[in-house]
Amino acid sequence: MKNTIAANTLIQYFESFAPKSYALEGDKNGLMVGSLKKKVKKAMVALDVLEKTIDEAIEKDVDFILAHHPLLFHPLKQIDVDTPMGRMIKKAIEHEITIYAAHTNLDVAEGGVNDLLAERLQIKDSNVLAPTYTETLQKLVAFVPASHAKQIREALGAAGAGHIGHYSHCSFSAEGIGRFRPQEGTNPYIGTIGKEEEVGEVRIETIVPANRSGKVIAALVKAHPYEEPAYDLYPLDQPQFQRGLGRIGKVEGDHTLASYVEFVKQALGVKTVRVVGELDTKIRKAAVLGGDGNKYVMQAKRAGADVLITGDLYYHVAQDALMAGMCVIDAGHHIEAIMKEGVAEKIAALLSENGYHIDIFASAQSTEPFQFL
Template sequence: MSNALTGHEVVRIFEKWSPPSLAVEGDRIGLMVGSLDNQVNRIVTALDVTEAVLDEAIEHQANFILAHHPLLFRPLKTIDLKTPHGRIIHKALSHGITIYAAHTNLDIARGGVNDMLAEALSLTNVTVLAETYAEDLKKLVVYVPRTHVDILREALGEAGAGHIGAYSHCSFNSEGIGSFRPLKGSNPYIGENGVQEFVEETKIETIVRASQLSNVVSAMTKAHPYEEVAYDFYPLEQKGESYGLGRIGELSSQMTLSELSELVKKAYDVPTLRLIGNPSKIVKRVAVLGGDGNKYVQTAMKKGADVFITGDIYYHTAVDAIEDGFSLLDPGHNIEKIMKKGVAKKLSHLLTEAGYTIETISSQINTDPYQYV
């Protein structure tokens, strides 16, 4: 495969991991500035897009920035070069730099920002804190001559069908007799035109996630020997994998809230944090959510967390938490910077798997607007 890589291809590969469908409604994600038609030379991953981050990209001769926080979160009425946004847009366009943002979809994705935050604390038994989406499941039933059962089962599994928990290629198979009569103009794999045929066939039943339907149907029709494939999809009441904001899990061993605060500062590379609660309280079950988690304090409490780690905690939220006997740690919004290295590593792996050799660099610019004195 050629090493030439366009922005469209970068986005296609990235969004297989962090699909836009996971984003919270109304979130500003996707292309911010530039063109996806351009060939990508080098990629920079960044938490925020500032002039300093743009200068860093220019220095590295990178022309694609994958950011977590959207540059254009609120609609612009004008592009005034005297404003920070105006200068950034002008500089990006002048240097042919494309800016793309993955926000809540990257928060929610498996292995995304919130999983990175949970992993940094070595949490175990990790589950979603606040569910935002559960994927629909379909039952696929397809009939195939027994000569092609193994071929078709493998193709379905490789396309994503039959994935249940930690198992793949799951299916149920039953034997029977299929019948059909090829008509004029057909080109049957088995049988003759005008003659009723009876064929030993296997009925394969398997589960397909709604997002995988098109891939599975494409793989099925390619692997199936018949000109016309007989298959059905049935909706299922049970839901597939759940996705959502934040994570909740358990520390490897219990510790005091004060001890956890020191662990958090080290794991998230922050100089200080705000502790809400009794520093001597023993904690074990921890909820974590990158960014502003004020809306999810009650959710963390109901899920049985001993402490909730998140940013931008409001004064009255903190007061209410103390009244409820609940503990909070606020290491700031900027802990989401963990995505810079995490996304650079993941994207580099995905691009290499796809046959591309493109350097992916994590920004070294500190965009935290706060100074601690």
């Protein structure tokens, strides 16, 4: 097992499930401070990067911070080290800590912030609330010697091919005969130069998201024993994967808004919430959207939700929801802190599967700015 990893390689594994292409237009994602060329031994996942987050990283000898909320959301005109922002940047650079942000791409991603919230709230059979990204699919057909078929199927699955719903490594295989004649200047894995060969081969078919086709083809070429692997890539005219903000699904049990509020508080570990709606309203279907949910209250209602759980709610949006008969639970923006443990575990598993033993953990610091008196 390798105990260091290049920061840019670490990000490649992270973006295998939360690519930048998922981010909303104009969002601030990516490198905030430092270098992606450096070696990483220890990484920390944080919701926000505050000075106490940097201090924790220094104390724990962290090389890399993956944050959900961008440190640099607005352009800087100067770096004044006497200001809180300047001090943070100075500390990070002095201690060679790279800071990387994944914002709305992590909200949208399967297994990201909103899926973690839906899972914690036991929202069943959940679907995307507000689609923001459509993933175009392609069909990859590869022809491989039977001796390497299993190895290549594994390589394709690890590169992101073959995902259908909650199933991974999906493929179809059929046996046949491959024919070829190596020419001068070749170094054939099987066969003799100038002589026509027949080889028992397997035709492997699998689904590939278009934005990952380059990575999948590279994995095929690397795992394939032939100098010139034969493959076809076809566009598919069929329903495509949608990604987006928020999740919506069924609520288990017999809940009123009053009882569901108590469940939400316990599930998300919050002492108080703001509530809109009649407390005796029956709750059968719930939507959840981490962060600012103001734009999506009516969308949740149109989708059939009885209640929306979110992190920020404006006064006038609350009035509109009340008049429309829509229940809303504002549990605070800090509920997105659920991503710290979830993302750390997901990245650690991906790295371990690929031969890396990197210490990656959730920040212990609470970055909740509010006190409830």
